Amino acid sequence: MTLNAAPPAPTASVQRPVEVERPGIALHVRNMNIYYGSFLAVQGVSIDFEPNTITALIGPSGCGKSTLLRSLNRMHETLRNARAEGEVILEGENIYAPDADPVRVRRRIGMVFQKANPFPTMSIYDNVVAGLKLNGVNRSKAELDEVVETSLRQAALWEEVKGKIKQSGASLSGGQQQRLCIARAIAMEPEVLLLDEPCSALDPIATLKIEELMQDLVSRYTIIIVTHNMQQAARCSSKTAFMLADEKRVGHLIEYAPTAEIFTKPKEKRTEDYISGRFG
Amino acid sequence: MSAAAPPSKLRPSGLNGDRIFGGIVVACAVFVIFLLVAIIAVLILRSQETLNRYGLDFFTSRTWDPVARSAGEEVLINGRVTTLKEAVPGIFGALPFIYGTVVTSILALLIATPFAVGSAIYVSEYCPRRIGDIISFIIELLVAIPSVAYGVFGFLVLKNIMRDSVSPFLRDTLGNVPILNVFFPKNATILGLDLFTASVVLAVMILPTILAVSREIIRQVPRLQKEGMLALGATKWESIRLAVLPYARSGIVGGAMLGLARGIGETMAVTMTIGNGKLNNITGSLFQSTSSLASAIASQFGEAQAERTYGSAIVELGLVLLIVSSVINLSARVLVGRATRGAD
Amino acid sequence: MAQAQPLQSPAPDFTFTQERARFLRRRASNQVAGGCVMTLTVLSCAILFVLLGYIFVNGISTLFPSVEGSVTFNSDFFLKPPEPLLDGTVGGGVSQAIVGTAMILLVAGIFAVPIGLGTAIYMSEYGRGPLYRILDFTIDLLAGLPSIVIGLFILAALIGDLSVLKVFNNYSGLAGSMALVIIMVPIIARSVEQILKLVPDSLREAGLALGLPKWKVTMRIVLPTVAGGIATGVMLSLARAAGETAPVLLTILGNNFLSTNMLQPMDALPVRIYTYATSGQPDLVPKAWAGTLVLVMVIALISLLVRYATGRKRYDA
Numbered sequence: 001m002t003l004n005a006a007p008p009a010p011t012a013s014v015q016r017p018v019e020v021e022r023p024g025i026a027l028h029v030r031n032m033n034i035y036y037g038s039f040l041a042v043q044g045v046s047i048d049f050e051p052n053t054i055t056a057l058i059g060p061s062g063c064g065k066s067t068l069l070r071s072l073n074r075m076h077e078t079l080r081n082a083r084a085e086g087e088v089i090l091e092g093e094n095i096y097a098p099d100a101d102p103v104r105v106r107r108r109i110g111m112v113f114q115k116a117n118p119f120p121t122m123s124i125y126d127n128v129v130a131g132l133k134l135n136g137v138n139r140s141k142a143e144l145d146e147v148v149e150t151s152l153r154q155a156a157l158w159e160e161v162k163g164k165i166k167q168s169g170a171s172l173s174g175g176q177q178q179r180l181c182i183a184r185a186i187a188m189e190p191e192v193l194l195l196d197e198p199c200s201a202l203d204p205i206a207t208l209k210i211e212e213l214m215q216d217l218v219s220r221y222t223i224i225i226v227t228h229n230m231q232q233a234a235r236c237s238s239k240t241a242f243m244l245a246d247e248k249r250v251g252h253l254i255e256y257a258p259t260a261e262i263f264t265k266p267k268e269k270r271t272e273d274y275i276s277g278r279f280g
Numbered sequence: 281m282s283a284a285a286p287p288s289k290l291r292p293s294g295l296n297g298d299r300i301f302g303g304i305v306v307a308c309a310v311f312v313i314f315l316l317v318a319i320i321a322v323l324i325l326r327s328q329e330t331l332n333r334y335g336l337d338f339f340t341s342r343t344w345d346p347v348a349r350s351a352g353e354e355v356l357i358n359g360r361v362t363t364l365k366e367a368v369p370g371i372f373g374a375l376p377f378i379y380g381t382v383v384t385s386i387l388a389l390l391i392a393t394p395f396a397v398g399s400a401i402y403v404s405e406y407c408p409r410r411i412g413d414i415i416s417f418i419i420e421l422l423v424a425i426p427s428v429a430y431g432v433f434g435f436l437v438l439k440n441i442m443r444d445s446v447s448p449f450l451r452d453t454l455g456n457v458p459i460l461n462v463f464f465p466k467n468a469t470i471l472g473l474d475l476f477t478a479s480v481v482l483a484v485m486i487l488p489t490i491l492a493v494s495r496e497i498i499r500q501v502p503r504l505q506k507e508g509m510l511a512l513g514a515t516k517w518e519s520i521r522l523a524v525l526p527y528a529r530s531g532i533v534g535g536a537m538l539g540l541a542r543g544i545g546e547t548m549a550v551t552m553t554i555g556n557g558k559l560n561n562i563t564g565s566l567f568q569s570t571s572s573l574a575s576a577i578a579s580q581f582g583e584a585q586a587e588r589t590y591g592s593a594i595v596e597l598g599l600v601l602l603i604v605s606s607v608i609n610l611s612a613r614v615l616v617g618r619a620t621r622g623a624d
Numbered sequence: 625m626a627q628a629q630p631l632q633s634p635a636p637d638f639t640f641t642q643e644r645a646r647f648l649r650r651r652a653s654n655q656v657a658g659g660c661v662m663t664l665t666v667l668s669c670a671i672l673f674v675l676l677g678y679i680f681v682n683g684i685s686t687l688f689p690s691v692e693g694s695v696t697f698n699s700d701f702f703l704k705p706p707e708p709l710l711d712g713t714v715g716g717g718v719s720q721a722i723v724g725t726a727m728i729l730l731v732a733g734i735f736a737v738p739i740g741l742g743t744a745i746y747m748s749e750y751g752r753g754p755l756y757r758i759l760d761f762t763i764d765l766l767a768g769l770p771s772i773v774i775g776l777f778i779l780a781a782l783i784g785d786l787s788v789l790k791v792f793n794n795y796s797g798l799a800g801s802m803a804l805v806i807i808m809v810p811i812i813a814r815s816v817e818q819i820l821k822l823v824p825d826s827l828r829e830a831g832l833a834l835g836l837p838k839w840k841v842t843m844r845i846v847l848p849t850v851a852g853g854i855a856t857g858v859m860l861s862l863a864r865a866a867g868e869t870a871p872v873l874l875t876i877l878g879n880n881f882l883s884t885n886m887l888q889p890m891d892a893l894p895v896r897i898y899t900y901a902t903s904g905q906p907d908l909v910p911k912a913w914a915g916t917l918v919l920v921m922v923i924a925l926i927s928l929l930v931r932y933a934t935g936r937k938r939y940d941a
Binding site for chain 3: 297298300301302304305306307308309310311312313315316318319322323325326394395396398399401402403406415418419421422424425426427428429430431432433435436437484487491515516517518520521541544545546547548552574577578581582585588591594595598601602605606609610613
Binding site: 073075078080103104105106107108110111113115117118119120121130131134135181184185188 | 752826827828829830831832833834835836837840844845848849
């Protein structure tokens, strides 16, 4: 199959083998059906997210990719009448087991949102440790300081804010705020990191910074990113999942394969159509 | 880096904080609802005696005579001399108080509304926005002044002004005008503490309420309406009268009703200016020293504590006040809500 | 003001003079109307100044009497209860009223703030279904109740042998606090609910995504963000409660002596003002003015503090 408007070929950086510093954990999704009230938004999704890998979820608006992402850490159920059926297995345990606590799930599976949402009344320092402190994890001041520096370094923000970490988080630029949110999420040391279109509100330079830091993060985390930007998916991820909504507006997983394959030799025609820009 | 996350089980540990917190919060909500139910229930319970004894006659009887009398005594009830068949703790009819409340509230509304709506028009249509905001801020400060301060002013200052200048002037001029001389009779004795003075004080108190609502409503009239009028050659006043006011009418009425609700329940300022004088033989004169529902409760609650039936009558007055002010309040909110919908 | 010219009349029935006369009439009535509304506005403003003026002038001479030619501060007014003097008049001050007001407000606040907050949190964060709608309606009703009805309720329910529950056998400060709680809770609940609704959901999501339970997100993240607004609502409800006379009169009765026993009749400033003003006694009436001035100034102070506080750092996502 040839493509009419091929995105730039996956760059060499994605092909570089990942040096695993901290073994990530796989996330297995089995037969997920996600409802808003009685409306079925996503149906029958099964997918295995690989550890220490960046997986991209792509698809046109309304295909259910954000809904699926939010179901991976049980965030979607914070909306009224939203529920999910199926299994998501993390290290042998199903996060949707009847006695599983969503609060504890979210401590192990972290999330960064589309629009940066640092806590406005807290300093940069306090933002980073907010998760630890509020969860009652007992740390000495020295340990907290270390966590702050490490998290900010991993989020590629340390150099820019190290002189002003006691200032308000709201005083940073949009891209910096988003990196602060990433630092805040990884300070909790989750096993999996979910990113919901993290760059869509940012300019290209800020976007690039975040894409670069993702490549560093993947050596410690399993990363799943939802993006509407196909070039970004091609640049950053090693595996890609393509979703599409059918005529009843129910989202399905169409294809899941290594990124290089999806973008050069997709197996499904619908995938090819989307990638070549014929719709969406 | 050492693993920092809490033990990696997915099961909840310990007390479920969410459940406890949710329970506390729901308990607060239920408590508030319970309060309202309790208020209504207690008022009904405590007014059993007079509810049973008088029924609806309570509201039509003009005689309020809380003196205990024995069987066989002759008493003036509703204008007729009646012989009592049994001993009574007193004769209780609420009409004088209802009359006092209604007259003061409506008269206050009539006095306050032109000022309030006029100011609302001036502030919204004739003033630049910033000055308009300052002016309405000043006028609305009247709301922050506690009612006892109005009472003090009314009792110590306004009483003299009304008694010495304003009321005699009105009596002497309007006392000769047919129909109006029912309210301002030529031969009235003016003491200064009467329905009229109370109404004036009440008018000042409800003015800011009506102003605030009217101002908001008028501001929300679409510019298109006004501009359409002006483009047809209307003067500014004509555009206000023909385009703005009709559009704003229901909201302004709602604001007036809110003011009315406030006026009905107002206690201290009215108690200190209405005179608390004779209750029987009410005429149409505004210069009578009489009582309102609220002022009766405030001045007689002490004696009512001592005797069951007297107390029951007082509580029933309170029940009337509750029902009337709630009905007016809710209707007002519906009117205002309808007028401001989509604009808030 | 630019005058809109009337459209050219198509019908030739009207003479030029008739049209001109009508135009002049319309312009005149326009100017009269403009003058009227301006007058009404000026008068409305004037009322406030007249009222405050009388209160100030009459009260200041008691608070700052001139003794032997120089102006002194009458601290006795605040520090001493009424003392009978040798010539039969009443000296001293109204300290029992000021202490009483403070105590009643304090106790009322201790109960009203948590209940009001809890209710507001329910409405904003948890409320759904019939309970929410009923509560919404209830708060509106309670907020609109005449305060004397609330005082009457406490009286009829709790005080004395003839009451429904017979909790107190006499008028008491605690009963007064309870009446004020009923007045304050709807005010706090409404204002805090509005504030909480302004907090964007992204803030709550951020907290939840960190693995915090909902109650921690509400108490440790959402509430601190709007702490200033909440303080404002509480202060405003306190200012309103401080000025309430009727419900307090019916429940605490008043007291000439300094009493800190909440289970006995107490005094409060508005009640004392009422009693003194209507007494007709020349030694008491000036004190009523002074008390009024103090009350108005305290309420003004609280309102100004509130305005200053809300003018500062505003919450921004």
